[in-house]
Every structure is written in C-alpha cells, then in structure tokens.
Amino acid sequence: MEPAPAAPGPRLGDSRGAERAAASSSLNPTGAEAQPRRRAPAVAAVLPAGGSGERMGVPTPKQFCPILERPLISYTLQALERVCWIKDIVVAVTGENMDTMKGIIQKYQHQRISLVEAGVTRHRSIFNGLKALAEDQPDSNLSKPEVVIIHDAVRPFVEEDVLLKVVTAAKEHGAAGAIRPLVSTVISPSADGCLDHSLERARHRASEMPQAFLFDVIYEAYQQCSDYDLEFGTECLQLALKYGHINAKLVEGSPDLWKVTYKRDLYAAESIIKERISQYICIVMDTKEDENHVGHHLEEILKNELNHVKVTSGALCPPCRDLEQIILEQCYNYVCVNVMSFDFEETRRLLNMLKESNLSVLYPVVVISVYFLDYKSVPFDQKMENLMQIRDYAKEVKKRNILLCGLLIYYPQDEQKLQASLRQGATIIATLIKERNSGLVGQLLVA
C-alpha cells in the first residue's frame, strides 16, 4: 500500500532531516520499496480515551476532569493540534462519552479530530483508532498515514520536540517510545506477598508516551495479536517487538510527560498550567508619552518582583497595534492602569478587544483595572460609586472566561511611601494572576 499523499511535514531541520528521511527509507522495516524520496512522512495520532478513572477516586473519568474549568483531554488535544505536521488526530471514546467529547471539540474549537468508539481495553481502543486510519475504511475521511503517534489523553504537556523525536526514530527503526528513569525501585513479589527479587533500578526505565510507529508495523501487529494481548497487554512497543520483530528506539522524555493518574496529578497539572499562563503580563497604559507616568513605575516594580515573568506595556490609543500583537502572542494577563480617570472607559475598550480576540476560549484571562487615590483627600465618594460598577462588568465578562478585578493604589506625595504602595500593589497583582480564582472577580482591592 502506498503511503498517503504529502502532508505538512515535521520540521526536520533542512539537510540533516533529509538525510535521516533517506536513511530511514532504506531501513524501512516493513520491507516496502525504498524510494529516493525526501519528503517528510504523513503523520497521524491516536489517543485512547476510554478509561474510567477508577484510580483517581472520583466519578468522572480522569480525561474529562476539569482544570481551570476545561476538561483535561482538551489540553492534550491542544498540545497535539498546535503541531501542524500531525494531520489527523483520532480519539477513541466510549459510547456514553461520545456526546461529551463532541461538546468539548466544539466548545474549545479543536481541529483535525475524528472520533471512534473505544474498546473495553486500552489496546482495543488503539486498534479501533488504527482501523479508522487504515485505507480500507470506506466511510472515512481519514487517509492512512506513514507514521502514527500513539499518545495518552491524560498526558497534556507533550511538546513538539519529543513528538518529532519519536516520529523521526519510528521512521528509522519502525517503532519508538519515550522513556523516563524509574522513581522507585521495581520489585517482583512472590505468590505469598513477599519480596521475590528487586530489579536494578539503573537497568530499567519507565515506558511513557508518546510512542510512534510506521503505520503498517503497528497495524499488522494489532491484526496478528491474540485476544489475551488485547485484553491484558499494556505496551504497544511490546506488540511491535512480538509481532513485528522490531526493537523500538527509546527516546529520553522530559518529566512533564507524566501521566495524570491520581487526584494529586490534577492538582499538579492545574498548578503547572497556572504557572505557564502567568509568565507574561501586559501593562496597558492610558497615556503613552510621559516617562514619569506612574504606570511605568508599576511596570518596573512588577519586573523586579516577578523576575521570571515577561512584563511588557501596550497602549489603548488607536490603532492599538502593539496591544493586538500582545493578544496574538497569547498574553493572558492585563493590568489596565488608569491615572487620569475614575471610570471604566479604558477597561471596557480592553475588554472588548479581548472578547473579539477569542483569547479566553482556552484559558481564563485576568484583567486588573488599577486606579490611584490618596485615601485621605479622596475618601469614598462619588468616584468610588463609579468604581463599584466593576461588580457588574466583572459578572458580565466572567461569562466569557475573563476575570476582572479592581485595584486601588494609594498615591501619597512621599516618594518612599509611594514605592511601598506600588510594591504592595504588585504583590496583589501577582497573587491575582497566580491564583486566577473566579471567586474574587469584581472585588476592589486596596494597596
């Protein structure tokens, strides 16, 4: 069978990539005719997602557990679909979760996804995914790839780098998989529940995901394998070895490849995601020219206090090109500095830009509207009543996954006290961005 027509190929990096591709053709373990082609392989991915989540101790299957209100599997799909050379992504879900999965694909605007029905075991689900990719399925839009990636729905942090490594190695060796060092020693128990022997930790590895295979290798292995394999097996690399006689290439993966298994893993995943989307903060200034603008002071202090975070500034003066660019760069944190006004005009313009951009479809966007006041000379008067409207704005934009808070920063004449106020303000901004908790939207905090 001919491989599928050319697809956007992996970025193999010019000549070195071409060499490898040529080398892998000549090493093609399927025995297919070695052609002197230099194009990258057509790649698809299969995700078994039929699990029940029993180890999690929660009723929802773990791939559907929410992280920042979005199901875990959506993060994994996002990680795969942003890799442009993965042409098709086939997800195997149980019949009862089919509608849930369709809803997720629609809500989070996932692309290139096909759904198949999961089997009762992991291997059967993968087999169903492979069958859908095989050319002999008449009712399918999918075409048979040269290489297929198999990944877990519950490993959301897979990077393009490791995907490329396993695909490249699979093209050369027929099969490849990510591995990690063992964290615990592995032992073999005897029948009476005592230690029989322990394995030398340095000589063993944990087999992780992603794995990749020449499609024909793994599809033939699944076609040949026994019911026992399909029922009790856990390891695709083992099938390639047993039925295709292929010793898979092992590729060292990063710690982030771990599998979300227990409730604590959900906590860890949430913290990692929160940390990642907190690494870029945009200070939106209501005026651009003045270098002594207090917004610039705040920007400097944020840069000092959050020294791992990229802090930039943009202005709302039309045509707002820099701000549009920052939104395109997926900045999820905005500090809208209002020096001259005590109203929501600037904030509303920012919120409208964010709403139009659809940025908050995947992650909650934090917007903090900052005002300056001298508490003694401007007590809680009409201006404050204006600001209390923030509750209504916050309620409205929360529906769009935008978390709006207000922050009042004292602006004393004394330079040292002002610095202290601004530092306190920066601490509150950092907390709101880090926690990203919808329970505090609409609050007016005071620094």
Add this chain to the structure above:
Amino acid sequence: MEPAPAAPGPRLGDSRGAERAAASSSLNPTGAEAQPRRRAPAVAAVLPAGGSGERMGVPTPKQFCPILERPLISYTLQALERVCWIKDIVVAVTGENMDTMKGIIQKYQHQRISLVEAGVTRHRSIFNGLKALAEDQPDSNLSKPEVVIIHDAVRPFVEEDVLLKVVTAAKEHGAAGAIRPLVSTVISPSADGCLDHSLERARHRASEMPQAFLFDVIYEAYQQCSDYDLEFGTECLQLALKYGHINAKLVEGSPDLWKVTYKRDLYAAESIIKERISQYICIVMDTKEDENHVGHHLEEILKNELNHVKVTSGALCPPCRDLEQIILEQCYNYVCVNVMSFDFEETRRLLNMLKESNLSVLYPVVVISVYFLDYKSVPFDQKMENLMQIRDYAKEVKKRNILLCGLLIYYPQDEQKLQASLRQGATIIATLIKERNSGLVGQLLVA
C-alpha cells in the same frame, strides 16, 4: 542483645494484637530467644535526608523546599512524631545542612529527633542512622530499638496505619515494605538504546516507603554489605534479602505515599495540604442566643456550598470553652461574624486566643472578619475608616502566620437578595480559605 526496655507500643488493638505479637516472637527470624512477652516492640525511625534535589531542577534540596513557607521535611517529621509509639527519629543530613535542620526542629518544635551526618549515598546515610541507634554508641542518648522504620524525608503524607502495618509485619517476617501498583510499564533497554524486553506490569510493583525491619536484621545486613551495595544500591529490602535471607513482607500502601521528586510534586503536596487544612471552618458568633442571627444563615449557606467541609460555630462569650476546644481540634479557619459592631473587638479577642494557642506554628491560620452593611444607607463613612484599620492588624498577625481579611456583606431588606449576598460571601470565604495566600491579607472584600 536484649531489646530495649518497653516503650509506648503501637496500638495493636487488644487481643488480636497480642496474638500477633506472640506469633511474631516465635517467628523471630534473628534467632533470638522466643519469650512469652506480650508487649509491643520498641520502635525507632531513620530518615535519610542527605539528597541534593537535582531532579527537582531547583537549587534547594527538595526536602528543604517550602510548602506554605514550611520546609517539606518538617511535614514528614510531623507525620512521624504524632505517632506516639515511635520512640526516636534519627535524621541523616549533610554537614552543610546541619544548622538549617536544627533551625527547623527548633522553629516547628519537633520532638524526639536526633541528627546524624549523612553519607554520600542513601545507603550510607541510613547506615549512619542505624549506627547511632545501635547500643555500642557510647555518646548517644538513643537506645537500640527492636524494630526500625526507614522512611524518606520527602514522603510527608505517611499515615499511622501503614506505619503500624509495616512494623507489625517486620516483627513477624523480619522485614516489610510498602508497595504500590506500577503506573507505567517497566522496560529493559538494550545497550544501543532500543527496547530489549518489557516487564509484565501486573507481576511487578513499585517499592515505596515506609519500610520496617527487625533492627538486628537490617543492621547486620548493612555491616556485611559491600562497598558496591553502599554506593549503588537503592533498596533496603534487597539488603535484607541478600545478607539476612529474609523475604520481606510486602504491604499495599495508599497513593499518598508517593515521593516528592519533581517540581510538580511540590505543587501537588501544597494543594493536598491546603485541602486538608480547609476541611474544618469555625464561625465565631458575636451573640449566641438569637436563632435568626444572620451568622447562622451564613453558617447554613457555607454548610450547603462546602458540603465536604465541617462547619461549626463557637462564641466568644467567656469562658469560650467551645472555642478553646475547636482550637485544640486544630481548626485552621475562622469566620468572625460581627453583626452589632463595626470595630475589631471581637476579632482581636479571637486573634489573641489564636496567638496564645500557638496553633499557627505549623500551618497558616485564616481569619475572616465579617461585617454587614447596606451599601445605600451606610456609604463609606466613619465606620469604614474604622474598618480600614484591618490593614494594620493584618500586618501584625501575619508575622504570627495568621492571615486576616475583612469581608463586607450587603444586608438588603429583601430576603432573596440577602440570600444572594450571603452566597456571594460564602464563595469569597471559600476562596480565601482554599487559596490561603498571604498576598491578600488586610483586604476588605465586598459581597
């Protein structure tokens, strides 16, 4: 050598425990004379804590990484020392961390801890700990235990239950260790980095901690073992097998036994700890008698919204016995309801009780001081100026690890609107308790 004199023994549960103790005496694998004694064994614990934390990707060794500002190892020590039948806890730390460790013991008031110098490997550190427990150390206050627990400094969630299981099994079998099912398939690579074979997941287990040994068994094993074992070994059960010919009893552990290894594990540990200390909330009422008291409404709503959380109420009317009892029960969350007043008298009395109790030594205590106002008829006036003093109180008690916030809840005449206000207040209270972030102390939030 005679076992050490009787120590507070494990709660073996009356007759069944006595039977086991008798049985284990007769099965004593050290060959010591089987005595018809029914007392529980003297138990000590050894914690190797000499690791460098390289896998964590941070400069601080992982056992000293802070969780809610307290080092990880302090949580592990707390888990061991609350088990009254563990007589001594020997911690092996490197020379350069000796002072850090002494500071931790003093600051968090740890008891029954002895420090020894760590070796360059895990096995050498454990051996140093065992030497300190052996009776032939003339300058030691420690006495040789019958059973020794070996645990990791970076497994903070060990429960008394599993400690008792491994100790009981060690007394019977000579050695015992906690195990867990494998999360990933384990494979064996060939020399050229390809798959040689994969292990059947169901036939293997991950060896976790705690483990327990008859002291003589493990001490003799360490005395006999080779330099190679001490340098490259990772598994104490393996030493007991190799040198003591003892097949350790394997005890199924809970998922919480996992080892904090990567940065994500610190995130997970922090979330677990935050969740645990958020399970008990005390509503402190300023008046007890009135059943229509709005504090009771708030209590009901909190009970409904947080249905896994124990919500109770206490009063500050002297002699405050119920409140003292609640503090003794280690409640870390207080909602101080002020209906009649707009000052901090009640809150200050609560804060003083908390300070005297020393409750906040181990965990940050959240105190939320709640006031009710009708925004329209009581605009931000003198009363508000009073309440702004919360910033100063919050700053002061934060030094004592108490996180104080204020919460203003609208109190409209309309019953339905009041319910909405109270629900909003409950959401904010739940957020502050869950996040436990010191960045928001001193804020006056509005529901």
